[in-house]
Amino acid sequence: MLDFEVIPEYGLRSDQLELVLGTPVNQVIAALRDCYQLVDKVEVAYSTMEPMNKDIIIRLPSDGIRLYFEPNTQLLHLIEVYDLSNITLRSCNGIFSQPRKEADIFKAETAFGATHPGVYDEQQRLYELNWRGLSFSFPAPKDTSTLQTSYVKGTKIGSLQFVSSPPVPVKMTIFKGQSTMQKISSVPESVICGMCVPLLVKSIVSKGRIVGLDVEFFAQDNGSITSRKSDFPLRQFKRSIYFGDTTESVLSALGAPSKLNYRSDEKMMVHRGNESERLRQTQTHFFFNYFSLGMDILFNYHTNRVKKFVLHTNVPGHYDFGIYTRCIFSIAVGNKQAALTSDSRRDEFLDAFSAVSTDCESDSESDATQPVVLNRSASENVFDLTFCYGTDQIIVEVLNDGLIASVTIF
Template sequence: MLDLEVIPERSLGCPEKSWEFILGMHFSQAVAIIQSQVGTIKNVQVLYSDQNLLNVDLIINIPLSGMRLIFDPISQRLKAIEIFNMKLVRLRYCGNYFNSPEILPSIEQIENSFGSTHPAVYDAVKNSFALNFRGLTFYFFVDSKTQPNQANHGLSSLHFGPGNSPIVTRMTLYCGNSFHECKAPALPISCYNKQLYVESATVIRNSSGTKGLRLNIFTEGSVRSLEARKQCFTRDVLFGDTCQDVVTNLGAPSRVFYKSEDKMKIHSPSAHKRVQRKSDFFFNYFTLGIDILFDARTQKAKKFILHTNFPGHYNFNIYHRCEFKIELNPDKTEQLNGNPINVTAYSKWDAISAKFPSESPIVLHRSSSTNCSNIFGSTFCYGYQDIIFEVMNNGHIASVTFYNTSSQNVFSNWAGIGNQQQINKHNEFEIKIN
């Protein structure tokens, strides 16, 4: 049974073991905590809507601990924590228990632990009432022995006889005054972990194609005072930049991955030639949602891959979402009015492809290095100018690849889309699709 400390409007966690679920933390950070507590937190489920990814909350369900972590579907940051079975967890506030096998969370116990608050809100339809504190709500079930008293307004506005005090059935923790109006807060500085995060990414393009990326980045500033502060800056990463240029602008990558095999070389005119050469390599920036491919010979950047991190994709939870914006300028032969097309991480392929012609896609199927099947199925890769769009079955864009046409054969650019290091993050989770 988990033994957790409640901090309204902030977190729920176990200070003795130095972990806590903090409101505003990214989905991947919560998963990392769960994986670190693999012997304690078990039977984890990821719940999402496959056809309505941007409007339905992303949820980590932990039924054996009676807990749900609710994430905003767009920012993918933690916006609320729900305890739906109070009997499966111990809870304390300021070091004092208010819920455990020995202590029932009655309305008197909640009042003694948290103090006075506004009158309870009675719901006659659900036959329940809610007791609201800032950042915290307790829900009670009203049975035949507990009747609302219309004459009083306060904690005692519900009248109950001796031994019939209502017990908390559910608790929610969030930021703000109301659970129904709560939003995921900004990523707390305590969750920065000395990493870089992208606020927005603009693709730099002109009439001849893509030149590079302009990244608006934030991170933890230098600690010259007692309080760490957010620091923002802008960096450009361009085709032809060397490894040293990229590291100077973005810092060391999360990982470096060397390509071992190019399975798309069969499309090249010289595919039959066995040429021994060094391996191209990727800089993986997981918290930026970006991969950068470097040429093995020149060690200069020749490909950028931007990830959207949608649930239902093979690489989900490896990257943070890259908040990119692309402005495409179709040729007049493709579109008579020549109006630019704006593409973001939330655009759907049907809306994009309707504005310019596209050829039949290449089907991309990934499989785990442990010979496990890919439960999410194949994705489809569409080429346009110097861009490759990887599209999921539900029409959402999984990744966008930009390649330098001046240095590569077009066929070789279909290889290496997505996470270049085949890491299956789902093997400890049960995935449920609504």
């Protein structure tokens, strides 16, 4: 059973797990995966019709928690505890809700202090008691005449009184600011923990060809020893990575990768014993996976130099969803002013691809607009197949709904 401290405008915190407003969805999924002994079941819901307009929702049904992520930034903006009977909640004053002793309106006021009189929603028949960054929703009695509001003498602070026994909350909501409608646009420093926070990836073009990428991101810098505000303040960086750069150059520019990944046909090389040295000569490439930047960098095995970039949008419904932070990018297409972005749709970039095909005097103008179907094994992939479109330097992987899943630049 989960045991959390409730912190308004921040989130839920325990020794094993923290759910903090502003955390990217892939980081939350990784944290839940690490707590598999505590979290019994995790469900992910998203809109197949409007994936970029409807929230991504992670539900913990055994613990009665819903996590709402803004679809474009993919940052956690709302935490909802909808079942208080399976979770222990505490404030700085101690436990105020636990199984078989759930919170009521009086316990909530005791835990978080007096507040303004609540708001009654006649349509949903819910009474909402609000603090900054926190609200409790209580079911209203059938006879609303039993609701009485009493005020502290000489102030405007009030509380709701019930003639019968006080009700148990239907839900508790944690958010930023004064309203649940307020959006979160940045990642809090408390969850960065040495990682890079992506801002924008742009292509570097020379003589009509993409020669590298400019990567802009926030990261913690070495702060002044005398600084009291923060030992490691955030600083914005811009690093340029070119085709042909060495592994040392990339490590110096972006830091250590989240993971070093060999191609699938090379993973088992370590088990080949004495033959591994001979077989090593046939190896070709390996990846630096930067999950927090939403990108992979492919190196040639023999030269240890950059050969390819892969940018991930982390769109729901894709095989890799939940692994990467969403990468925001702008990639030049051919000699035109058109740019391929993380928000581009299939119809938007196909015209630019056709123009590139024409400029390159391709045998068929439609070559770039004819997709290659990428169908992963059904045992590994529960999602639909994807389609790949390309030019002589770019391959775009697209879902059925036209959203870009990844962009490969070589």
